Structures are given as C-alpha cells and as structure tokens.
Amino acid sequence: MPMLSANNVSKSFGGIKAVDSCSIEVERGSITGLIGPNGSGKTTLFNIITGFYQLDEGTIVLEDKPIHGLKPNQIYHRGIGRTFQITRLFWKMTVLENMIVPVKQLGLATLMSQGVKNYEEEKAMELLEMVGLAKFRNEEARKLSFGQQKLIELAAVLMSDPAMILLDEPAGGVNPVMIEKMMDIVDELNQKGTTFLLVEHNMRLVMELCQHIIVLDHGQKIAEGEPAEIQNNPLVLEAYLGSTQNANASA
Amino acid sequence: MLKFFRSTPGLVAILFVVGLISPWVMPNQYYQHIIVMTLMAAVMASSWNIIGGYAGYTSLGHAAFFGLGGYLVAWTNTHYGWHPFISVWFLSLIVVAVALVMGWIALRTQGSAFVVVTIAIVFIFRLLALNLGSITNGANGMTQPRPGWGGAQWSPELFKIPFLYFFLVLLCLTIFASWWIRNSKFGLGLIAIREDEGKAESVGIDTMMYKVLAFGISAYFVAVAGGIYSYLFTYIEPGFVFDVFVSVTMVLMAILGGRGTLWGPVLGAFIMQPLSIWVVGAFGGSSIHLTVFGGILLLVMLFMPQGILPAVSESLNRRKQVQSPAQEAK
Amino acid sequence: MSLPSAHLFIQTLILGILVGGVYALMASGLTLIFGVMKVINVAHGAFLILGAYLTYLLFQWFKLDPIISIAITMPLFFLFGWLLQKYVFSRIESPEQTSVLVTFALALILEGLLGAIFQTTARSVTPSYSTATIILATYRIPVTRLAGFVTALVVLLILYYVLERTRLGRAVRATIQDPRAAQLVGVKISMVSAFTFALGVSTAAAGGSLLSMIYTFNPASQGDWVAKTLAIIVLGGMGSLPGALIASLILGVMEQLTAIIVTLYWSPIVFYVFLFLTLIVRPQGLMGEVIREKG
Numbered sequence: 001m002p003m004l005s006a007n008n009v010s011k012s013f014g015g016i017k018a019v020d021s022c023s024i025e026v027e028r029g030s031i032t033g034l035i036g037p038n039g040s041g042k043t044t045l046f047n048i049i050t051g052f053y054q055l056d057e058g059t060i061v062l063e064d065k066p067i068h069g070l071k072p073n074q075i076y077h078r079g080i081g082r083t084f085q086i087t088r089l090f091w092k093m094t095v096l097e098n099m100i101v102p103v104k105q106l107g108l109a110t111l112m113s114q115g116v117k118n119y120e121e122e123k124a125m126e127l128l129e130m131v132g133l134a135k136f137r138n139e140e141a142r143k144l145s146f147g148q149q150k151l152i153e154l155a156a157v158l159m160s161d162p163a164m165i166l167l168d169e170p171a172g173g174v175n176p177v178m179i180e181k182m183m184d185i186v187d188e189l190n191q192k193g194t195t196f197l198l199v200e201h202n203m204r205l206v207m208e209l210c211q212h213i214i215v216l217d218h219g220q221k222i223a224e225g226e227p228a229e230i231q232n233n234p235l236v237l238e239a240y241l242g243s244t245q246n247a248n249a250s251a
Numbered sequence: 252m253l254k255f256f257r258s259t260p261g262l263v264a265i266l267f268v269v270g271l272i273s274p275w276v277m278p279n280q281y282y283q284h285i286i287v288m289t290l291m292a293a294v295m296a297s298s299w300n301i302i303g304g305y306a307g308y309t310s311l312g313h314a315a316f317f318g319l320g321g322y323l324v325a326w327t328n329t330h331y332g333w334h335p336f337i338s339v340w341f342l343s344l345i346v347v348a349v350a351l352v353m354g355w356i357a358l359r360t361q362g363s364a365f366v367v368v369t370i371a372i373v374f375i376f377r378l379l380a381l382n383l384g385s386i387t388n389g390a391n392g393m394t395q396p397r398p399g400w401g402g403a404q405w406s407p408e409l410f411k412i413p414f415l416y417f418f419l420v421l422l423c424l425t426i427f428a429s430w431w432i433r434n435s436k437f438g439l440g441l442i443a444i445r446e447d448e449g450k451a452e453s454v455g456i457d458t459m460m461y462k463v464l465a466f467g468i469s470a471y472f473v474a475v476a477g478g479i480y481s482y483l484f485t486y487i488e489p490g491f492v493f494d495v496f497v498s499v500t501m502v503l504m505a506i507l508g509g510r511g512t513l514w515g516p517v518l519g520a521f522i523m524q525p526l527s528i529w530v531v532g533a534f535g536g537s538s539i540h541l542t543v544f545g546g547i548l549l550l551v552m553l554f555m556p557q558g559i560l561p562a563v564s565e566s567l568n569r570r571k572q573v574q575s576p577a578q579e580a581k
Numbered sequence: 582m583s584l585p586s587a588h589l590f591i592q593t594l595i596l597g598i599l600v601g602g603v604y605a606l607m608a609s610g611l612t613l614i615f616g617v618m619k620v621i622n623v624a625h626g627a628f629l630i631l632g633a634y635l636t637y638l639l640f641q642w643f644k645l646d647p648i649i650s651i652a653i654t655m656p657l658f659f660l661f662g663w664l665l666q667k668y669v670f671s672r673i674e675s676p677e678q679t680s681v682l683v684t685f686a687l688a689l690i691l692e693g694l695l696g697a698i699f700q701t702t703a704r705s706v707t708p709s710y711s712t713a714t715i716i717l718a719t720y721r722i723p724v725t726r727l728a729g730f731v732t733a734l735v736v737l738l739i740l741y742y743v744l745e746r747t748r749l750g751r752a753v754r755a756t757i758q759d760p761r762a763a764q765l766v767g768v769k770i771s772m773v774s775a776f777t778f779a780l781g782v783s784t785a786a787a788g789g790s791l792l793s794m795i796y797t798f799n800p801a802s803q804g805d806w807v808a809k810t811l812a813i814i815v816l817g818g819m820g821s822l823p824g825a826l827i828a829s830l831i832l833g834v835m836e837q838l839t840a841i842i843v844t845l846y847w848s849p850i851v852f853y854v855f856l857f858l859t860l861i862v863r864p865q866g867l868m869g870e871v872i873r874e875k876g
Binding site: 050052071072073074076077081082084088089090091092093097100101102103104108110111112113114116117156157159160 | 431432434435436437439440442443446447449450451452453454455456457458
C-alpha cells in the first residue's frame with residue numbers, strides 16, 4: 001500500500017496536456033525521484049499534488065484518503081510539505097520569522113495568543129542549528145546566498161514535522177558543497193522516517209539518493225524502477241536525447 | 252523605566268495621558284475640534300492598516316463601514332434613544348458581520364481588481380442609503396438629538412470633551428489591538444500573505460480565513476469611529492460618509508506614516524488631519540482642499556511610497572552600519 | 582415594479598443601445614490603458630468631466646457645437662495625456678500596486694480645481710437641437726442621443742483604424758497581447774505607453790463632449806462616471822476593446838430597463854452589481870484574459 005498515489009491524473013493548459021493520465025506511487029519511508037526532460041510535467045504534477053493546481057481528471061490519494069480538491073494549506077495539514085523550484089521565502093522577514101510563519105493546525109485562540117511564537121522559536125533554532133544557519137537568524141532572508149535560502153526553505157517546511165516532503169530541484173543552481181549538505185540532511189531525515197518525493201536534474205544526486213525513480217516525458221510516465229534499471233533504460237535515454245536534440249534544433 | 256516608555260504599552264500610556272490633559276490645557280473649541288478629528292483619523296488609519304498594511308490588501312471599501320456604523324447609531328439613537336457611546340460597541344459588531352460577508356466575496360480577487368471591487372462596495376452602500384428613504388431618509392440625511400447624557404445636553408463649552416475622551420480610548424484600544432495582532436502568529440501570517448500569498452498557503456496558512464478575519468477586525472474600529480462621528484455632528488447623509496474619498500484619507504494617512512507599521516498610520520493621521528482641517532478652513536467652501544489632498548497623495552506615492560517611519564528607520568540602520576561595519580562576519 | 586409593454590420595451594432597448602454606444606467610447610480609453618500599462622486609471626471619470634467642461638466653455642464662448650468641439654478637445658487631451666505619462670506615470674515603480682492611488686490623486690486634483698472654478702452647480706451644454714426628437718416608426722428618439730451614438734461610432738472607428746493600420750497602433754496591440762514578445766521584436770515600451778495613455782485620455786475628451794450634451798454634470802459626478810466605465814471594462818474583460826463595446830451595450834440596455842421597471846434612482850446599481858459580481862465570478866470578464874494573480 002503506497003503512502004501517496006496519483007491515479008490517471010490529467011491536466012491541460014489551453015489545450016496542451018501538461019500531465020496526461022499519469023499514475024505514480026510513493027512508498028512510505030522512501031526517497032522517490034521524479035525525473036524527465038524540461039516540460040515533461042514534473043512540476044505540474046507537484047503543483048497538482050500540493051493543491052496549487054486543480055486536476056482535470058484522476059485522483060490523488062494520501063493514506064487511503066483522496067486529497068485532490070483540497071487547498072494547499074489543507075494538504076499541508078495532511079502532512080505534505082513542499083519547496084519550490086525557484087526558492088520562495090518571505091524575503092523581507094528575518095530567517096527566524098521565516099521559520100515561525102508555518103502553522104500546524106492551530107485554533108484561533110492560539111493564533112491570536114502572544115506566547116506561541118516564543119515556544120516555536122526553540123524548535124526553529126534547533127532546526128537552524130541542524131542546517132547550520134543558526135547564526136543568520138536575524139538576517140533578512142533575501143540577504144542570504146542562494147544555497148542558504150534553499151536550506152532555510154527546507155528547514156521551515158520541517159517546522160510542522162511533515163510525514164512527506166516534496167522537493168522541487170533542491171540542488172538547482174546550488175554549489176557542490178551545499179549540494180552535499182542538502183543530500184546529508186535529506187538522508188538523515190529519511191533515516192528518521194520522512195518520505196521524500198523529489199524532482200531533480202542533477203543525476204548524481206538522484207542516483208545516489210533515491211531508492212526508486214519515476215521518469216516522465218510529455219506528461220506521461222515512461223519508466224520507473226531502481227536507479228540502475230533507469231540508467232540503462234533505452235526509453236529514458238531516448239527521451240533525454242530526443243529532447244536535447246529538439247532543444248538544439250530550436251535554439 | 253525609560254525602556255517602558257519606549258515600548259508600545261509605554262507609548263500608548265503617554266498618548267493616553269497627554270490626551271487626557273489636552274482639553275484642559277487647550278480650552279479653545281477649535282483646537283479641541285482638531286484633536287477630536289485627528290484622534291478619529293488615527294483610529295481609522297490604524298484600523299485600515301490591519302488589512303491594508305499587514306496583509307497588503309488596499310481596501311478602498313472602508314468608507315462603507317464608516318457610513319454603516321454612522322447610520323446604525325443614528326437610527327438606533329433617534330428611534331430607540333440608545334446612547335451611542337454605549338450602543339456603538341455592539342452595533343459595530345453588525346458592521347463586522349457585513350464586512351465578513353463582503354470580505355469573503357471581495358478577497359477572492361487580488362491586486363488592482365480587489366481595489367476596484369472595494370470601490371464598488373462603497374457605491375453600492377451609497378445607493379442603498381440614498382434609495383432606502385423610509386429607513387435612511389434618503390439624500391436628506393438623518394438628524395440626531397444634541398449630544399448629552401441622561402436627558403441633559405452637554406453644554407456647548409464642554410461638549411467636545413466627552414468625544415475627545417471617547418476617541419482617545421478608542422485609539423488606545425485600536426493601537427493595542429493592532430499591536431496584539433502584529434505580535435501574534437495571526438499577524439505574522441498576514442504579513443506572510445502580503446509578502447507571498449502562494450508561499451504562505453504552502454506552509455499551512457488558511458489565507459482566505461486570515462484575510463477575511465483581518466478585513467472584519469479592521470472594519471470594527473472604523474465602524475465605531477463612524478458611529479460616534481455621526482453622533483458628534485448629529486447629522487449623517489449618504490454623500491458625506493459613503494464616499495471613496497473617506498477611504499482614501501485612511502489609505503493616505505497609513506501610507507504617509509508607513510503602512511504595515513504599528514505607529515505609521517497614527518503618525519500619518521497626526522500630520523494629515525490637522526493639515527486638511529486647516530486647508531478646508533483656509534479655502535472656505537471651495538473644493539480646493541481636494542486638490543491639496545490629491546497633490547499630497549501624488550507626491551507621497553511618487554517620492555516616498557514606503558512612508559515616513561520605514562524611511563527613518565532605514566536611514567538610522569544605515570548610519571549604524573557605517574559606524575560599526577561588519578559586526579558579524581557572514 | 583411593473584413589466585413594460587412591448588412598445589415601451591423596444592423604445593427602452595433603442596435608448597439603451599444608443600446610450601451604450603456612448604459608454605463604449607467613454608470606456609474605450611480606460612480599457613486600452615489597462616491593456617497596455619496594467620494601470621487602472623481611476624482619473625478617467627475626471628478626464629471625462631474635464632472634457633465636458635471644456636466643451637461647455639467652448640459652447641459658452643464661441644457657440645461651438647459640442648460635437649464639432651471634439652476636433653479641438655481631442656488633440657488637446659492627447660497632448661495632456663502624453664505629458665502626464667511622460668512626467669508622472671512613468672515614475673511609478675510598481676504600477677500594479679500604486680497606480681490606483683496615483684490616478685485617484687489625479688482625480689482629486691482635477692475635481693478640486695474644477696470645483697473651485699465652476700462650483701457645484703449642475704451644468705449641461707444645450708445646442709439648438711438639445712430637446713428635439715425624431716419619431717421613427719412610432720419610437721421617439723432624442724436627437725442628442727442619436728448624434729452622440731453616431732459620433733461615438735465614428736470616433737471608435739477612427740480608433741480602430743489607428744490600432745489596426747498604423748505602426749504605433751500595431752505596437753499597442755502587440756503589447757496588449759504579449760508585452761515581452763512585443764519588446765523582443767523591437768517595440769519601445771515607453772513610447773507605446775505614452776501613445777496609449779495619450780490615446781486613452783483623448784477618447785475621454787470625445788466622451789466628455791458627448792456627455793456634456795446628453796447629461797448634466799458637476800465636478801463631483803466624476804466618481805459616478807469612473808464607476809460606470811470601470812464596470813464596463815471589468816465586464817468586458819480588462820484590456821479588451823471588443824469586450825468593452827459589448828459590455829457597454831449590455832449595461833446600457835440593462836440600465837434603461839432598470840430605470841423603467843424599477844425606478845430611475847435604482848438604475849446605477851446595475852453597474853455596481855455587475856462590477857462586483859464579474860470580478861468575483863469571472864474576473865477575466867466577457868472577453869479578457871485572467872487578471873494576473875500573485876503566487
């Protein structure tokens with residue numbers, strides 16, 4: 001029984017099918033990779049799972065319960081956290097404030113009370129220590145480096161102890177040292193039981209980190225399996241090479 | 252001790268004491284009038300700031316809540332003799348209910364579309380007030396009995412003072428509410444919405460609930476102000492209160508002082524309101540005060556859109572950094 | 582409330598269409614400016630009233646026919662709009678956020694000045710034919726309305742020609758469709774913005790001239806006209822000219838129908854309710870694209 005499954009999901013934008021009756025499953029406790037050429041529908045699928053887009057057809061099921069049709073904040077409360085392809089933080093807030101913004105399911109009285117933030121500060125500091133950015137707690141988020149911002153985004157997601165985290169290109173545009181750090185953190189969290197679904201172009205990261213890989217092309221699943229299988233799958237090679245050829249032709 | 256007077260409760264205490272003494276230092280009716288109107292403006296700008304400043308939704312619809320508060324007070328006072336100083340606190344809850352419904356609909360839109368929707372709200376209420384003549388007396392407006400207590404009217408020399416104290420208490424309450432919200436998790440959520448609404452939603456914030464709630468709360472103090480305003484002038488008419496211009500004054504004061512800051516709207520009101528009373532007085536019945544007001548709004552938007560307080564704190568920060576560069580190596 | 586007879590219904594329909602044509606002209610500039618610059622020009626109503634006063638003065642001083650005076654007011658407004666864009670609006674940093682307030686400031690400035698000069702007395706321009714009606718197959722048609730309708734159509738056709746056939750006009754349309762692509766093919770945005778704003782303001786001159794002979798007006802009536810024209814462009818889809826035309830006709834007819842079925846006093850509610858509901862239910866309007874959303 002998979003933890004999360006997307007069943008025959010379709011989504012079109014103005015007649016173009018971004019995701020085309022696609023089905024994927026994520027096992028509990030796994031790190032599952034979602035790869036494919038640019039425009040293959042990975043991020044669209046992410047946005048459907050997290051409630052940012054409404055699907056046209058199909059279902060999304062988390063722990064036996066359908067979650068499609070829920071709003072992003074409701075899905076977050078079901079235990080799915082996410083990061084964005086282009087890192088999104090509250091730029092003018094401090095790092096610490098960024099950590100405190102996320103809410104667990106709180107009653108109105110708690111939201112309106114004064115003490116909560118102090119209580120949460122402790123946990124926020126612990127997480128900042130973990131990602132090694134505690135000393136920047138009072139800096140504005142926009143002043144940090146790109147890689148640091150990615151780490152903050154991940155750390156903030158952890159504030160609510162999500163059972164599953166969707167990472168959209170965690171290594172995109174980040175320097176190698178930072179990529180190592182990111183991989184260590186993901187691995188450590190996974191050891192403790194957090195399930196990951198990640199979109200990534202850095203193949204070394206995907207092959208090293210993921211136990212299971214799903215390949216999308218043109219909105220459809222074309223292959224899935226263990227890293228070794230995927231590396232030798234002719235369909236996958238074709239999808240990537242085909243798309244690079246197209247890219248070259250159109251450039 | 253000094254620290255207390257620089258904290259928010261300390262500043263509110265100072266404001267309260269100064270306000271309390273002011274009518275005895277300044278017995279002049281005209282000055283008292285200016286103080287009353289300025290306190291009222293500060294209430295409105297601070298209250299508007301909760302949705303417009305913290306959450307970043309520029310509502311031009313708050314004139315509707317101001318007018319509605321005014322009409323409810325006028326109506327219950329003339330028909331049932333409810334004393335506005337007491338009834339207004341409850342009547343304004345009705346306005347909040349209306350605002351919650353309006354907000355629930357209007358807050359589905361964003362950016363300039365939201366501004367336009369809120370303008371439409373004001374126009375709708377004006378038309379209702381004009382045309383439901385059997386309740387509102389239409390364009391002729393409603394008149395209330397002269398202000399007083401227990402059957403006795405307040406004497407003309409002292410009659411501004413109860414109003415001054417009322418608005419003083421109301422302002423302290425409004426600032427306190429705004430401060431409370433700013434320091435709560437709810438307030439942080441509102442600022443998150445202003446910064447990046449989609450991201451806020453992705454970290455579990457029920458953005459719609461937050462926005463609607465903020466809209467409702469910010470309608471409350473504006474409605475109380477409107478209620479007492481109509482009592483002060485003993486007269487209310489649709490064109491007076493259901494006017495987008497009333498909303499724009501709140502916006503301008505908040506922006507001038509610094510929207511999204513706690514004291515910015517108060518500062519903006521303390522500057523703008525005396526100025527605009529003076530301009531109206533100086534140019535008599537002509538409408539040139541609109542031009543002056545519009546001119547100031549234009550200049551503020553062009554040259555200081557972030558407002559006074561943020562500009563000052565930014566320049567202070569810069570100076571501090573120059574004095575002690577790199578306290579903390581990055 | 583009473584249902585009108587068939588004859589009254591058709592009579593109302595005719596009046597609604599005639600008035601809708603004039604609305605279309607009034608709203609065209611507003612929607613054009615939004616389409617190119619994403620600026621909601623709340624001062625549009627003040628421009629209309631300014632145009633009406635200018636026409637009024639020309640009529641008082643030189644007995645100039647309001648329709649003919651368009652030939653003078655339009656070029657003047659074009660210049661006015663160009664300068665405004667060049668020296669004021671181009672300085673706004675984040676137009677989406679602040680444009681409404683800046684243009685509101687402009688509206689207040691104009692309303693205040695007009696109020697100081699003309700006071701609040703309601704005025705109107707009364708050429709010799711102002712009370713004349715012609716009877717067409719038993720339907721009474723006021724000459725001013727008909728003349729206004731025809732003039733509006735002519736000006737709109739000229740506008741259409743400018744947008745379709747001139748270089749700048751094509752640049753304007755390209756920018757409405759896709760500003761980035763337009764820039765890539767060499768459209769100079771600052772030039773297009775100035776031209777669009779000037780064009781938009783100049784249509785307000787023509788609209789104002791027609792307004793002056795059909796309606797009474799005072800400086801404060803600018804607010805009502807903003808609301809009306811905003812409702813039209815929102816319903817039609819902000820930035821869409823054909824949409825504005827269709828919405829004008831719909832709202833013109835609805836307004837006239839409300840006036841006879843309910844009362845004249847309630848007729849403006851058509852605009853406010855449509856404005857409100859359109860933005861909620863279908864924010865992109867009849868023909869427009871989705872208004873850009875955050876996030």
